[in-house]
Amino acid sequence: MQYLVSVIFDQPGLATPEEDAAIDVFNARLVAEGHWVFAGGLGAPDTATVIDNRGGEPMFTDGPYVESKEFLAGFWIIEAADLDVALKLAAEGSKACNRKTEVRPFL
């Protein structure tokens, strides 16, 4: 079972060196224990472009699809047996990157 662990944040700026170091330690553990699938940090919301190609002619719009104070700052995709395992890992991830996380199951 795979889960998306989203990292939610509401401030400008990137992770501090301390946060980066803690994330590296956490990532190494995910790999060692077989939970690692993929992870990455994202550029700021104002670097986003929205595309709508449902009408035949692709439309490009500057900015995120939803304006809000909190935004997706990065994510992990993890392999976990069930939600209890995923919640534990997401809690450790939250501590490591010093931001809120959200867990959602893949279908």
Add this chain to the structure above:
Amino acid sequence: MSTVDVREAVTRAHHQEWARVVAALARRFGDLDIAEEATAEAFATAVEHWPAGGVPPNPGGWLTTTATRKAIDRIRRESKRDDKHKEARMAYHDDPPEPVGAVDDDRLRLVFTCCHPALAMEARVALTLRMVAGLTMPEIARAFLVAESAMGQRITRAKAKIKAARIPYRVPSEQDLPARVSGVLAVLFLVFNEGYLATGPDTDPVRHDLTAEAIRLTRLIRALLPQDGEAAGLLALMLLTEARRTARVSVSGELVSLAEQDRGAWDTALIAEGHRLVRERLAAGAAPGRYQILAAINAVHTSARDVRDTDWSQVVALYDQLVRLDPSPIVALNRAIAVAEIDGPEVALAAVDRLDDSLSAYHAYQATRADLLCRSGRSQESRAAYDKAIELAGNTAETAYLTRRRDQLG
């Protein structure tokens, strides 16, 4: 066998076997929805067949077998319709057996799943009442003054989340157990409190159906986790509170304060059982949690034949202990009520007034202030506080009580 006997047998089986059957099926089929529906169908079949065929010698076994058959029928029907669905379910089925937790009982797995922290509190309460207590959707909807359709959606959504996010059907590991048990107890305490002082103006002021259900479930948790001090504490607290239920509302539908209650009307059997549990916890010698301390406070109250015999210094000492565990303003408010009995209303009032920032919109805070102001001879201010309390209280019996107190002010 008479119709009445059969009806009683069904009711008894419902009380004793509902959770067991749901839990066994949930484990076997890995799906709460199927477990719930098949169990309900099995009980409907019992209502249909027992009057003519007689109550089977082992009702629980009969119900489990019948429910299992119903579940298999449904899965067959669905798998014909949707092969992919069947595959998914089979995959869940073939999972290696889960490691056995600290305690192994299907019903316990069911309780922990229904009270999982990833579910909203209101969903936990609704699911627990449906899956573990076996209340019907209309009963639960009525209990919480929610439209039946809304309650149905709440439960459906919770079941869908359990399935999609794969909330495990498992007793938590030893390490997680204390936190998870306290989550379960919080759900049961909420059900009990709603029954003991219904929040809405449109229900009976005291809902015996809910308090009885909460006690029944807490007894179950206590039986399943006999070593857990807080489970014993919560059960004792509920019993000692429930014991005073009939004395708590007057014939005219008014709430009767602890001091004014007819203590002869208290249920001595419940009190004896509650006291036994409190003594058992004291003898265990382990540091008590909040439910055990609250139970001990209630044990002091129920030990006094007359309110004047109450050992208030013991009550205050227990509240001091509770404040250390839970420094919330509500605990401080209740402590102040006991302090008033020892040090007088003025001292208590000073402590209560310090809580104004956090509790001014809480009916019990205004009612306590009103009483202390009245006892300090400040009737003008007391009246204003009673007005606020009446405005904030939702419970009809409490409103009636507060109104009388206000109108008696000189």
